[in-house]
Amino acid sequence: MQRTDYGKMACSIARTLDVIGEPWSPLILRDVWVGFTRFEQLQADLGISRKVLTERLNHLVDQGVLERRPYDRRPRHEYVLTGKGTELVDLLMVMAGWGDKWLAGESGPPVLYRHHACGEISVVDLRCAHCGESMHANDIDILPGPGAAVR
Amino acid sequence: MQRTDYGKMACSIARTLDVIGEPWSPLILRDVWVGFTRFEQLQADLGISRKVLTERLNHLVDQGVLERRPYDRRPRHEYVLTGKGTELVDLLMVMAGWGDKWLAGESGPPVLYRHHACGEISVVDLRCAHCGESMHANDIDILPGPGAAVR
DNA sequence: CAGCATCAGTTCCCTCAGGGAACCCCGGTT
DNA sequence: AACCGGGGTTCCCTGAGGGAACTGATGCTG
Numbered sequence: 307m308q309r310t311d312y313g314k315m316a317c318s319i320a321r322t323l324d325v326i327g328e329p330w331s332p333l334i335l336r337d338v339w340v341g342f343t344r345f346e347q348l349q350a351d352l353g354i355s356r357k358v359l360t361e362r363l364n365h366l367v368d369q370g371v372l373e374r375r376p377y378d379r380r381p382r383h384e385y386v387l388t389g390k391g392t393e394l395v396d397l398l399m400v401m402a403g404w405g406d407k408w409l410a411g412e413s414g415p416p417v418l419y420r421h422h423a424c425g426e427i428s429v430v431d432l433r434c435a436h437c438g439e440s441m442h443a444n445d446i447d448i449l450p451g452p453g454a455a456v457r
Numbered sequence: 458m459q460r461t462d463y464g465k466m467a468c469s470i471a472r473t474l475d476v477i478g479e480p481w482s483p484l485i486l487r488d489v490w491v492g493f494t495r496f497e498q499l500q501a502d503l504g505i506s507r508k509v510l511t512e513r514l515n516h517l518v519d520q521g522v523l524e525r526r527p528y529d530r531r532p533r534h535e536y537v538l539t540g541k542g543t544e545l546v547d548l549l550m551v552m553a554g555w556g557d558k559w560l561a562g563e564s565g566p567p568v569l570y571r572h573h574a575c576g577e578i579s580v581v582d583l584r585c586a587h588c589g590e591s592m593h594a595n596d597i598d599i600l601p602g603p604g605a606a607v608r
Numbered sequence: 609c610a611g612c613a614t615c616a617g618t619t620c621c622c623t624c625a626g627g628g629a630a631c632c633c634c635g636g637t638t
Numbered sequence: 639a640a641c642c643g644g645g646g647t648t649c650c651c652t653g654a655g656g657g658a659a660c661t662g663a664t665g666c667t668g
Contacts, residue, residue, distance in 0.1 A: 310626090312484075316567040317567055318552070318553040318561060318566060318568070319483060319553050319556060320484060321556045322552045322560065323480075323483060323484070323552075325560070327480060327483070329478060329479075332470060332474060332478070333463075333474070344615080345617070346614085346615060346616075353461070355655060355656045356617070357619085357657090358655060359617090361654095378615090378664090380664045380665065381615080381664070382614090382616075383616080390559050393559070393593075396583055396594055397548070397555055398470055398594075399592075399594065400547060400548050401469070401473045402468075402469040402470050403469075404469075405468075405472045409469065410472075410604055411604070413603055413604035414603035414604045415469060415604050416468055416469060416604040416605045417601060417605065418601070419597045419599060419600075420598040420599075421587065421590070421592055421596060422596050422597065423590040423591075423592070426585075428588070430583045430585070430586065430592050431584050431585070431586040432547055432550065432582070432584075433582050433589075434572045434574065434575060434580075434582070435580045436572065436577045436579035437575035437579070438584075439575065440574075441572055441574070441579070441581050442547055442550075443490065443546035443547055443549075443550065445574060446550075446571060446572055446573065447570070447573070448491060448570060448571075450569070451565055451566040451567050452565035453565045453566050453567040454567045461656085480626085481626095495644080495645085496644070496646070497643085497644060497645075500645095505626095506628065508626080508628090508647075509627080510646090511645085511647080512625095530635080531634070531644080532633090532634060532635075532645075532646095533645075
């Protein structure tokens with residue numbers, strides 16, 4: 307949890323930050339996505355404090371982004387992405403794309419993405435869901451929406 | 458700065474978090490994007506502590522995401538997005554899109570986006586830059602890239 | 609069946625980052 | 639000369655993150 311509660315703001319960016327804005331949360335999702343699904347695996351891979359990992363996992367489960375699932379008759383669980391969580395991974399892909407472009411340096415990007423549909427190594431691009439043309443920060447106007455008045 | 462330094466990890470998500478992963482940074486970028494470009498405006502709109510706002514702005518300028526620009530003969534500046542920063546706004550759009558879908562509730566999204574190209578209210582969609590087909594979390598394989606070995 | 613290992617946390621303390629308020633500096637205005 | 643307003647700085651206090659030790663439930667081993 308942040309000191310300041312973003313969830314109350316009438317802004318979908320702030321609300322999203324309330325779900326995955328704390329330090330570590332995006333990296334936890336990344337790890338779950340690539341197959342580190344258990345507490346010990348996450349802790350070892352990330353080097354995160356166990357206390358904080360517990361807090362983050364509980365929060366992500368509470369928010370419906372991850373699901374806790376037993377995988378043994380012993381009290382053992384793994385964490386898996388829900389549909390809501392899987393769609394957050396899209397955000398991670400865009401984040402990775404920006405980092406690949408601006409921060410990777412000499413040696414190039416640490417991972418590559420192969421698109422199932424065309425079989426090629428590729429990157430994500432943002433398109434308008436309506437017309438299919440490119441849709442970036444300078445290609446849009448912002449208008450107040452129906453939820454604008456809610457505080 | 459986080460306690461843990463993400464910038465050292467061989468992961469573009471972690472590196473991106475090193476730039477805008479601290480609390481407030483995405484909201485600062487959002488505000489600059491929509492036109493709150495001055496210290497006092499940002500402080501008033503966000504309700505952020507002045508100390509932290511100073512730190513965040515310096516960090517974002519250091520990272521080449523924002524540019525500090527004088528707008529008066531007095532020592533007054535405004536902050537504007539660089540090219541690098543403008544591309545980060547794409548990330549904010551995806552973040553907002555997710556929040557609109559999963560967190561907006563009854564009253565609907567607080568803001569709408571009108572796409573210049575088609576003039577319609579729309580949302581961003583992720584496509585493969587290579588073939589143009591939909592490209593989401595489950596549509597790709599992850600492979601090690603050239604920068605994978607760097608620690 | 610005692611002892612040990614493993615996973616998944618929980619508890620403890622310590623440090624340091626965020627919040628809040630007061631203060632400062634600098635140029636311009638009256 | 640006194641005041642103002644933008645853009646910070648400085649101070650203290652609280653609370654979140656880090657680290658390491660401890661716990662509890664279950665299964666495996668001798």
